[in-house]
Amino acid sequence: MNSFWKNITKYPKFLISIITGFFLTTFYPIFKLLTTNKNRFLFIIILNLILIVLYYTVRLMLDVN
Structure with a gap:
């Protein structure tokens, strides 16, 4: 059961990294222009x-x- 909660606590970090990566890859060409x-x-x-x-x-x- 301990490994279950350890695994669940990783999801918010994963979600934040996915959202950050999306915005960085989306707006990088605009900033380059x-x-x-x-x-x-x-x-x-x-x-x-x-x-x-x-x-x-x-x-x-x-x-x-």
């Missing part, structure tokens, strides 16, 4: 456009004035 000023400026413009589109979409969906 941000090294030059041209790409950084383009990324900021694209991010702002996405946020503006989402804002207006949610605003129209919820009928907020």
Whole structure:
């Protein structure tokens, strides 16, 4: 029974490492693109456009004035 609880306590560490690895592998290419000023400026413009589109979409969906 002792080995069962020892095995169960390893799962939260495993879950945290999986989530951390997912975010690192997902965002690493984006951070690599941000090294030059041209790409950084383009990324900021694209991010702002996405946020503006989402804002207006949610605003129209919820009928907020």
